Amino acid sequence: MKRRHRRPSAPDPAAFPTRTYDLLKEFTIASAVVALLTVGLAAVFSSPDVKPVTLASWARADGTDFTATAVTELGGTSTTATYGPPYNHTPDAAQKIGPVSLQNAAGVRIRVDTANDFVLRPLRQAPEPPAVTAALTTWTAAAPARQRAWTSAYSDALAKANGAAPARGDFGPVPVLVARLRELARAGALDGQLQAQGTFYQTDYTRPLLFLSDGSHLESLARAQHLKGDQWGMMNETGNYPGQAWLWLYTFWYQIEPFKSSGNADALIWAVMALLSLGLMLVPFIPGVRSLPRWTRVHRLIWRTYYREQAVERGRRA
Amino acid sequence: MSGEGAAGGGWTGALRRRATRALPPDKLLPDAQPAYMASWIYVFGVLTLAALMIVLVSGGVLALKGPAWWHVSGTGRYVNSLHLWSVELFMFFMVVHLWGKFFMAAWRGRRALTWVTGVVCFLVAIGTAFTGYLVQQNFDSQWIAGQAKDGLNSVGIGAFFNVLDFGQMLMWHILLLPFALGALTAWHVLLVRLRGIVPPIDATTPPATPPAPAATREAAG
Amino acid sequence: MAGHPHSVEEGAVRFVAAPVDLGGTGHYVHWGVVQLSVANLVVIGLMLVVFVAALLLPFPRGRGQGRGRG
Known part of the structure; x- marks a missing residue:
C-alpha cells in the first residue's frame, strides 16, 4: 500500500470481503487428483515406442532406396550435401526472411561432407576387398567433374531400372563402392561407423540421422503414421496416441499459402510464430486485444456471484 | 545499499526486510481469499502446478535409471507412461488456466508481469516437451529431429542447438529447461501471491473499508 | 537374447500390454485443410468441455470472514 506510485487499474483485493480458503489443502487435493489421473491413464493406455530405423534395417528393407541415396551422398547431390548452413557452404541454399538470412549469419558450424563422412571413410575403415581398394583408388584419382558424371549417370540408370539391375553404362567405380556400402550397412557395420567417428563414447547422431533423412524409407514410414509436415504431422504421435496438440498453430501455417509453396517456409513460419508468441506475451499492452475479455463477457459468468450481489446491493441502496 | 540505517544487518538484513515487506507470511500463505474468488476456473493454476510436480517426479525416476531403461523394462515403460x-495433463491444465486468465483480463492492476511470466512458462514448457520427444530414442524421435532441424536451421538456431545431437538434447531436457521452467514457475506463483487475486472486471473498492483509496474504476482496455 | 526377461520383444511389450492399445493404425479426420488425429481431437474437445464446465458449474461456497484485512 505504501509503495504504490501509480494509480492502479484494479482495486486492491485485500479491500474486499474474504472467505476462508485453504491453499495447501487445495494443492494437496489437486496433487492427489492429478496423480490418480496419471496413474490411471498410464495403466490404461501405456505409451508409444515405435522402434527406431537403423541404417541396417533401412538397407535390408529397402536396398534400392539405400543405394540411390548413397549415390547422391557420394556425388554431392543429396539433400544434406546441398543443404547449406550449418552443414556446408552451398550458394543460395539458405532460407531468408525478406532480405535477411539468419541461416547464413549463423554460419557452417556442424560441417558435414557427405561423400567422405557417409561413404568413403566408412569404406576405408572396413576391411577392403581388392575390388573395393581398386574402386577407391580410381575414385580418388578422378577429377571432380568426372566423379559427378559417374554418380549422375548411375543415379539416372538406377531410377530408370526402378529396383531392377541397372543397364550398363559409364559409372566408373560407383557401383562397386555403393554395393560395398550397402553390404556394410546390411551387416550393421555402417551404423557403428557413422556414430563412432573415431571415438568410443558417442552421443551425437547428426550424421546417421542426416543420412537416414536423405532417403525416402524414413519418410514413407512417417507418412504412414501421419507425421509428415503436410499432414499436420508436427502435432501427431505414432499410433492413436495424442501428440503435441499445442503445436497446432505452428503446423497450421505449413498447410496454407504463401508458406506451403515457399522455399523459405521454415524461416517465414518461425518469424510468424515468434511474432505471435511475442504478441501473446504482450497482450496486456496491446489496445483492442486487451479489451477482448471485456467484450466477450465471459467474465460475467466467472464472477456471476459477485456481479449478482453487486446488483442486489445497488438495488437496495436505490 | 541500505545496510546501514535503523534496522542494519547489512545486505542480508536489507534483503530480509524487503522480502518480508513485500510478502509477509500471511500474504505468502493466506488462509483466506477474496469472496469473489468463487469459480472452478481458479483451480486450473494449482492443477497445473500439481501436474508439473508429477512430471518432475516421473522424469526424475527415468533419470535415475538412465535414458535407455524404459525400452527394455516393463516398469520403465510404465514410468515413461x-x-x-x-x-x-500439465499442458491440458495450463491451457485451460491460460484461457481462464485471458477472459478474466487477469493482467489488470499491475499484474502484467504475472501474465508475461505465465506466457514464458508456456513457451518454455513447449520447448521442454519438444526436447523430451527428441530424446525418446525411437522412431518418433528420429522423425521429429529430422523435421525440426529444418525449422531451427532456417533461422540460425540449429547451428548452436542441434536437435540431431542426442547428448545435447538430453541435457537441455533434463537439466536446463526444467531448471528454467521451475524458476519461472516459482516467480509466477510469487507474483500471484504478491499482487493477490485480480478483482472482477469493473469492480470498485468496497465503500465500507476504512483506509481504502478513492474508488477506482479499473480499465481493462 | 532369446528368453532374456528384458529384451524388447520378450519383455516390455508383453509386460505392459495396455488394456486399451493405442499403438495400432491411427485414425484421422479431414475437414478441408484441417487434418487432425482422433486422439488430438479428443484431447482438444475435452479441454473445451472442461473449460466450459469450469465456467458453468457452481463452486462450493466457503465460510465468510467479513471484510478484508488490507
Whole structure:
C-alpha cells in the first residue's frame, strides 16, 4: 500500500470481503487428483515406442532406396550435401526472411561432407576387398567433374531400372563402392561407423540421422503414421496416441499459402510464430486485444456471484 | 545499499526486510481469499502446478535409471507412461488456466508481469516437451529431429542447438529447461501471491473499508 | 537374447500390454485443410468441455470472514 506510485487499474483485493480458503489443502487435493489421473491413464493406455530405423534395417528393407541415396551422398547431390548452413557452404541454399538470412549469419558450424563422412571413410575403415581398394583408388584419382558424371549417370540408370539391375553404362567405380556400402550397412557395420567417428563414447547422431533423412524409407514410414509436415504431422504421435496438440498453430501455417509453396517456409513460419508468441506475451499492452475479455463477457459468468450481489446491493441502496 | 540505517544487518538484513515487506507470511500463505474468488476456473493454476510436480517426479525416476531403461523394462515403460500422461495433463491444465486468465483480463492492476511470466512458462514448457520427444530414442524421435532441424536451421538456431545431437538434447531436457521452467514457475506463483487475486472486471473498492483509496474504476482496455 | 526377461520383444511389450492399445493404425479426420488425429481431437474437445464446465458449474461456497484485512 505504501509503495504504490501509480494509480492502479484494479482495486486492491485485500479491500474486499474474504472467505476462508485453504491453499495447501487445495494443492494437496489437486496433487492427489492429478496423480490418480496419471496413474490411471498410464495403466490404461501405456505409451508409444515405435522402434527406431537403423541404417541396417533401412538397407535390408529397402536396398534400392539405400543405394540411390548413397549415390547422391557420394556425388554431392543429396539433400544434406546441398543443404547449406550449418552443414556446408552451398550458394543460395539458405532460407531468408525478406532480405535477411539468419541461416547464413549463423554460419557452417556442424560441417558435414557427405561423400567422405557417409561413404568413403566408412569404406576405408572396413576391411577392403581388392575390388573395393581398386574402386577407391580410381575414385580418388578422378577429377571432380568426372566423379559427378559417374554418380549422375548411375543415379539416372538406377531410377530408370526402378529396383531392377541397372543397364550398363559409364559409372566408373560407383557401383562397386555403393554395393560395398550397402553390404556394410546390411551387416550393421555402417551404423557403428557413422556414430563412432573415431571415438568410443558417442552421443551425437547428426550424421546417421542426416543420412537416414536423405532417403525416402524414413519418410514413407512417417507418412504412414501421419507425421509428415503436410499432414499436420508436427502435432501427431505414432499410433492413436495424442501428440503435441499445442503445436497446432505452428503446423497450421505449413498447410496454407504463401508458406506451403515457399522455399523459405521454415524461416517465414518461425518469424510468424515468434511474432505471435511475442504478441501473446504482450497482450496486456496491446489496445483492442486487451479489451477482448471485456467484450466477450465471459467474465460475467466467472464472477456471476459477485456481479449478482453487486446488483442486489445497488438495488437496495436505490 | 541500505545496510546501514535503523534496522542494519547489512545486505542480508536489507534483503530480509524487503522480502518480508513485500510478502509477509500471511500474504505468502493466506488462509483466506477474496469472496469473489468463487469459480472452478481458479483451480486450473494449482492443477497445473500439481501436474508439473508429477512430471518432475516421473522424469526424475527415468533419470535415475538412465535414458535407455524404459525400452527394455516393463516398469520403465510404465514410468515413461506416467511421464507422458502427466505432461499431457500439465499442458491440458495450463491451457485451460491460460484461457481462464485471458477472459478474466487477469493482467489488470499491475499484474502484467504475472501474465508475461505465465506466457514464458508456456513457451518454455513447449520447448521442454519438444526436447523430451527428441530424446525418446525411437522412431518418433528420429522423425521429429529430422523435421525440426529444418525449422531451427532456417533461422540460425540449429547451428548452436542441434536437435540431431542426442547428448545435447538430453541435457537441455533434463537439466536446463526444467531448471528454467521451475524458476519461472516459482516467480509466477510469487507474483500471484504478491499482487493477490485480480478483482472482477469493473469492480470498485468496497465503500465500507476504512483506509481504502478513492474508488477506482479499473480499465481493462 | 532369446528368453532374456528384458529384451524388447520378450519383455516390455508383453509386460505392459495396455488394456486399451493405442499403438495400432491411427485414425484421422479431414475437414478441408484441417487434418487432425482422433486422439488430438479428443484431447482438444475435452479441454473445451472442461473449460466450459469450469465456467458453468457452481463452486462450493466457503465460510465468510467479513471484510478484508488490507
